[in-house]
Amino acid sequence: MDPASPPEQLSVVNEQALNSWGRSESAAVSLRRFLCYGSETATYSTKECALGVENALGLMQLIEGTRGVEVVDEIRRFNLEGRAVRPNPSLFALAVCSQHADCRTRQASIRALKDLCRTPAQLFTFVQYKKELRQGSGMWGRALRRAVADWYNSQDGMSLARTVTKCKHRAGWSHQDLLRLSHMKPTDDAVAVVCKYITKGWKGVQEAYADRENSEEVQKVFVYLEAVEKAKRCTDEQELIHLIEEQRLEKEQILSSHLRSKEVWKALLKEMPIAVLLKHLGKLTANKVLAAGSADVAAVCERIQDESALRKAKTHPFNILVASENYKRGHGKRSKLRWDPDRDIVQALDCAFSRSISTVEATGKRFLVAVDVSSSLSSVTHGSSISSVAAAAAMCLVIAQTEPDAQIVVFSEGSVRPCAVSSDITFMQIAAQLIQKTGLFSKLIVCGLIASSLSVADPEDRGMLDICGLDSQAVDVIRNFALDVI
Structure with missing residues (x-):
């Protein structure tokens, strides 16, 4: 089924395809696999698959079996418990539920929106999935408008100001699009300032609030947005550094031209999330922002070894290992960037890897x-x-x-x-x-004694061979294969 099928087609799934899933328990397992990594098969691939109704048949079977509300509860629970390794499959599944003919399923999915869409990127992605499923027509009903408006109104002014200035658009949508289409009416004065900024820009905010007697919260949001705007136009390095440090501005809010400055990077380092820091260690070393023996290197080493910070950031040991191996390599994977790995940073990464293991939750199996x-x-x-x-x-x-x-x-x-x-x-x-313990070359022979066909061996791999049945000639084939004759 085309993922862009109209709504009436979403509630009609091929009976033959559904029957292949057997009992509903099998469909439930398929659903959980889909929510976890985006495929209902027993194969996880590091390469993400395209998401469509045709490869979410377990999801559709459960919905068609009048279990739509349970499906939504499972989507919500799976995400709140941190079981989903990729966010988009859950957002897609929620969008499918929100389009279903059953009213209770639609209502449950809209109520779950705020739990799954914790960032603007996730909200934009969810809305885009709905658009694809509805082919862009009639998707903005009362329920979705209310849910999107509640997403903005449920945040305090400062949190909303930070998040909308860090992620302005994604998946073909912007905050301005969502505010306009949801008919959003702010329920809080500080949120109203941010909404004015989104729809009318900084000039509109100035005209509405600059000469007004504002509450403390509104004034904080006003000053923060002013700092964001000043940072865009700033030509004085020291003024920009002051704005970054005073308002805790982040890399996404700074122009790329400003990132040529070592001092600007040093200011950003103080509040930089660990994941972002690990990603840029090579560049910061190459650009001499992190000079050997400097106080900046010492501060970075202390941060990436902080076990409580690693736990809070949910930094998995494998992510640290990748950052460590990339840093030790001394050059970018595709870019021409090169650096001499700093010994203190290398030791800190090794230590961070060991300490981060304690953040992994045991299964007890x-x-x-x-x-x-x-x-x-x-x-x-x-x-x-x-x-x-x-x-x-x-x-x-x-x-x-x-x-x-x-x-x-x-x-x-x-x-x-x-x-x-x-x-x-x-x-x-x-x-x-x-x-x-490495160095011994091995080969694989799969012999299906009663099989008329096999497809285990890779035809391009000389170290693999499939044999269907067995006779005296097969023994000679095996010998030739073992001797590298074939």
């Missing part, structure tokens, strides 16, 4: 992690820019140190051996263990 060391582990891991040995070592270390019952083994050429991972082992030590 038994784990057996088996690492294939029959061939080189130096290839780049799909979905990131780090080596496969680094990825394997990180997975082993995180699972071994967070799960109470975990065993690590390595295997090659039919041999399986334990890999010792103590509570105090370091990332480099476990990576060294894996490297020492």
Whole structure:
């Protein structure tokens, strides 16, 4: 089914396709997979799939089975518990529910909007999905208008001012579009200032509030928006730094031309989110913002090793590992940017990786992690820019140190051996263990004794072979394959 199908088609799903899902429990599992990573199959890919009704059949089966309200509750619960690894599948599923013929399902989905759309980007994405599902016609009913207006009115003036100036548009929508289409009427004076700024610009705010006796909250919002506007036009470096520090302005609110200044970057560093900081470590070192032995390097090292800050920012060890490996490489993946990795920053990243492991929540299940060391582990891991040995070592270390019952083994050429991972082992030590056990080349033969066809082996991979049935000639084929003849 085309994801841009009109609303009446959304409630009509191919019966044959639905029957293939079996019982509703199977559909519920499919739904949870879809909400987690955007696919109902048992395969997670680091490459995101396109989202459409045709690949969300479990979702549609549950809705068509009069369980639409339960589906919305599951979408909401899944996100509030932090189970969704990608936000867009849940937003798409919520948009589908909001378009359904069942009134209770539509109402429940609109009520859940504020829980799923915590940022402007998520709100814009949800609205765009609704537009695609309705082909842009008649989507702005009373319920959606009220929900969007409530999204803006539910925030205090300063929070709204910060968020709308950091993310102005996404997915083809802007704040001005949503305010106009939702007929939004501010219920708070400070929010009204922000709405005026969105619809009429800074000039409109000045005309309406500059000469008025304003409340303390309104005045704070006015001063903040004034600082944002001054930062856009500022030509004096010291004045810009003062604005950044006084109003805690962030990188998204600063013009790219201002980011050529080392001092401006240093001012931004003080309040920079950890995820953004990790991403820019190489550039900051290359541009000498982070000079060896400087107070700025010391401050950065202290921040990225702060366990409470890592926990608050929900920084996963793998994200730190990627940042660390990229930084140690000394050059950008695609750009010409190059730098000499700072020793203190490298040590801080290693420490941050170890400390961030404690932020991972254990499942309490038994784990057996088996690492294939029959061939080189130096290839780049799909979905990131780090080596496969680094990825394997990180997975082993995180699972071994967070799960109470975990065993690590390595295997090659039919041999399986334990890999010792103590509570105090370091990332480099476990990576060294894996490297020492590599180098043996292996091949895979899949023999289906009663199969008329197989498709396990990659036809482009000389190390894989499928055999259907078995006879004396098959034994010779296996021998030739083992000897690299074929």
